[in-house]
Amino acid sequence: xxxxxxxxxxxxxxxxxxxxxxxxxxxxxxxxxxxxxxxxxxxxxxxxxxxxxxxxxxxxxxxxxxxxxxxxxxxxxxxxxxxxxxxxxxxxxxxxxxxxxxxxxxxxxxxxxxxxxxxxxxxxxxxxxxxxxxxxxxxxxxxxxxxxxxxxxxxxxxxxxxxxxxxxxxxxxxxxxxxxxxxxxxxxxxxxxxxxxxxxxxxxxxxxxxxxxxxxxxxxxxxxxxxxxxxxxxxxxxxxxxxxxxxxxxxxxxxxxxxxxxxx
Ligand code: MN
Numbered sequence: 001x002x003x004x005x006x007x008x009x010x011x012x013x014x015x016x017x018x019x020x021x022x023x024x025x026x027x028x029x030x031x032x033x034x035x036x037x038x039x040x041x042x043x044x045x046x047x048x049x050x051x052x053x054x055x056x057x058x059x060x061x062x063x064x065x066x067x068x069x070x071x072x073x074x075x076x077x078x079x080x081x082x083x084x085x086x087x088x089x090x091x092x093x094x095x096x097x098x099x100x101x102x103x104x105x106x107x108x109x110x111x112x113x114x115x116x117x118x119x120x121x122x123x124x125x126x127x128x129x130x131x132x133x134x135x136x137x138x139x140x141x142x143x144x145x146x147x148x149x150x151x152x153x154x155x156x157x158x159x160x161x162x163x164x165x166x167x168x169x170x171x172x173x174x175x176x177x178x179x180x181x182x183x184x185x186x187x188x189x190x191x192x193x194x195x196x197x198x199x200x201x202x203x204x205x206x207x208x209x210x211x212x213x214x215x216x217x218x219x220x221x222x223x224x225x226x227x228x229x230x231x232x233x234x235x236x237x238x239x240x241x242x243x244x245x246x247x248x249x250x251x252x253x254x255x256x257x258x259x260x261x262x263x264x
Contacts, residue, residue: 005192054081083120116141
């Protein structure tokens, strides 16, 4: 199973979560909300083969943490995955929209400078602005829109721009979410928990709750559970192997979660 957007560092015992994911064979993209959190989290989770910690700067923290863009720049050459980054257009976040744009555009520009990254992107009420920023930075890498909640029109614009999607249980529990997932290209879908923020079974979601999401996806795709699992895994492999990453040291790291290859 795959959890492509999980805030492992925000559980009370991150290493226990990582250990259980290893035992259950779950690949985890551990996203972080600030560059300073990346350093700590990567140190904590570095030994787990299937866990990768992404470098992030969350849009809701853009105002208070834009001072950490320098740290982001220094760390980025070492990190093949970026997230959580993006834009949030909800009312309570519009007061610092300019800061959000500054931070997100700076992140995309740095990713371009490093030859591209795989990005886990927040786009709540801001899909159009996210897609515009991405199209202004065509070499920033591969965008995986996490917990997509835009319109059908925005979905198709995102698909046309080459975006991928990480899908969670909350989406699959809503009629609109399921309709969106139905229209996503099967070969660009991954699963995520967004734990511990998202809820599952009335408590903070855990990576292994993704079993339910996979079942729901199998139903939507009208395939057997094993076939859905196989498709999702081959999607992950394709994402990381089709990918071109400029950072020279990336492939030198020990094998953990599949890494972006330095292809063609
Ligand atoms: Mn998140």
